[in-house]
Amino acid sequence: MRLEPDFLLFETPVFMGSLRQTLPHWLEKKHYTQVIVLTDDNTQTHCWPQIQNLLPHSVKTITIPAGEQHKNLKTCEWIWNQMLLQQCDRKSLLINLGGGVIGDMGGFCAATWKRGIDFIQIPTTLLSMTDAAIGGKTGIDFQGIKNIIGVFQNPAAIFIDPTFLNTLAERELRSGFAEVIKHALIGSPVLLHKIHQSGNTPLPHLDWSELLRESIAVKIHVVAQDPTEQNLRMLLNFGHTIGHALESYFLDTDTPLTHGEAIAIGMICEIPKDKRAEVAKTLLRYFPVVPIPETAYPELWNMMLQDKKNSSGTVRMAVPDELPFTLNVLELSEMQLPDLLSEYQNFSPA
Ligand SMILES: NC(=O)c1ccc[n+]([C@@H]2O[C@H](COP(=O)([O-])OP(=O)(O)OC[C@H]3O[C@@H](n4cnc5c(N)ncnc54)[C@H](O)[C@@H]3O)[C@@H](O)[C@H]2O)c1
Structure with a gap:
């Protein structure tokens, strides 16, 4: 188990390496009322099994179709609906498990839910590990224009585990x-x-x-x-x-x-x-x-x-x-x- 982050960006710790060494310990200290994981079809298949046993048994998942064409208001509405059904309160945590699409859209949904709940980024593509997950830009596409709706909001933590890259095309x-x-x-x-x-x-x-x-x-x-x-x-x-x-x-x-x-x-x-x-x-x-x-x-x-x-x-x-x-x-x-x-x-x- 390891507590010290590899980097600190403002208040956000960035942990690199095996999630097993960092994620459960970090979570334990936080006392969230509920943990929800957002995935797309591909990260549900390839990445979720790698972290499932590191999370509380009560964890729920929300899965959306993969692809940039789904990074829009309609999908956000669907995600917010799921959060409503799961009675996601202000002390809940959203875990974004995926590439830049999941990170950007999940970050946006969390940042606007009840005026903002905590979210963490677990990027699973090289692009999101090196770029999209870091820097606090969240958002979605609107009327075909990329990233035109969004907010700056830093995640509560970022966990970078390169083993996810093994299944990436x-x-x-x-x-x-x-x-x-x-x-x-x-x-x-x-x-x-x-x-x-x-x-x-x-x-x-x-x-x-x-x-x-x-x-x-x-x-x-x-x-x-x-x-x-x-x-x-x-x-x-x-x-x-x-x-x-x-x-x-x-x-x-x-x-x-x-x-x-x-x-x-x-x-x-x-x-x-x-x-x-x-x-x-x-x-x-x-x-x-x-x-x-x-x-x-x-x-x-x-x-x-x-x-x-x-x-x-x-x-x-x-x-x-x-x-x-x-x-x-x-x-x-x-x-x-x-x-x-x-x-x-x-x-x-x-
Ligand atoms: N917020 C920022 O600062 C920032 C910076 C750069 C890019 N972005 C955004 O990031 C998005 C692009 O990110 P991306 O390239 O990660 O795209 P993506 O999230 O669409 O992922 C690419 C594909 O890889 C699949 N995938 C993800 N992880 C996988 C894994 N471990 N194994 C197998 N398949 C996997 C996904 O399902 C998807 O089909 C764009 O929407 C872009 O606007 C944001």
């Missing part, structure tokens, strides 16, 4: 790896070195606890400096201006991209030219070049204009500067976009 693992590489590029030369050192080791065989520790340290450092994204936290959006537009564009095609695949392209395009070849070399090892039809360029530009960081016809991109944890905001014009996208497509495979 390799493409999902790769998607999360793009965010790990992003953290390396914005704040951790040590992590970047470790990624380079990993050579051609297939992702499922990497030592995730070591890489996650470095990656999470970057996210925590940034969020601690700027919890509500007034300045430095924008750095976490590196690759996301062009990346989000690509993700949305490809969503309507026969070959949708994962979030990480889109962000990887975004990072190659957004990084200043003098560093582009080097960054591309790192990313292309995991993310082969994706053909982007020229006919898509105007649509991509329009999507980028809608980004909340932009004003009057220009697009602003948050990119890392020379030193770790330094933010540089670059402006992009419509004329520059085709050059960036074609330069990306002309990179040869790593």
Whole structure:
């Protein structure tokens, strides 16, 4: 049993490693009246059996269908209804056992239930372990717009156990790896070195606890400096201006991209030219070049204009500067976009 967290983000302890060593002990000290676990179909099958015997016998589960398309108000209503049926009072705890969809939506449902009950994050995808579960952003999509309804609310604790990654599809693992590489590029030369050192080791065989520790340290450092994204936290959006537009564009095609695949392209395009070849070399090892039809360029530009960081016809991109944890905001014009996208497509495979 272990009580000391690996990190502390404001009041929130972050525990890494086997849940058996940390979760029961942490729970014992809390005296919640009720514990409810939120899962999706997949985490119900693959992850719930791993934690069931660490929780009180009276624990109840709420299971929703997997996928981003369910991260909406309708599913929240269904979750709140279940909480009502289970007489979830103000001293109840909601455990979010899943990827970013479960963490974001469960966090939002808990933060608004009776003006806020405790919730904990037990992320089960690489993306949620390194990114989504940390930083207090909760929310849902509305009218097709991602994360437009939500609140900042920190969980009561975060438990990161990389053994959940054993059942994750390799493409999902790769998607999360793009965010790990992003953290390396914005704040951790040590992590970047470790990624380079990993050579051609297939992702499922990497030592995730070591890489996650470095990656999470970057996210925590940034969020601690700027919890509500007034300045430095924008750095976490590196690759996301062009990346989000690509993700949305490809969503309507026969070959949708994962979030990480889109962000990887975004990072190659957004990084200043003098560093582009080097960054591309790192990313292309995991993310082969994706053909982007020229006919898509105007649509991509329009999507980028809608980004909340932009004003009057220009697009602003948050990119890392020379030193770790330094933010540089670059402006992009419509004329520059085709050059960036074609330069990306002309990179040869790593
Ligand atoms: N709050 C934040 O700061 C933040 C940051 C980044 C992303 N996000 C959000 O995170 C979401 C994406 O997260 P995600 O990539 O984890 O998606 P996800 O939650 O949809 O999970 C991806 C898939 O993996 C399955 N899965 C999860 N864990 C598994 C396991 N251990 N074994 C087998 N299958 C498993 C899920 O059921 C799902 O089908 C988006 O909604 C995004 O907006 C939030």
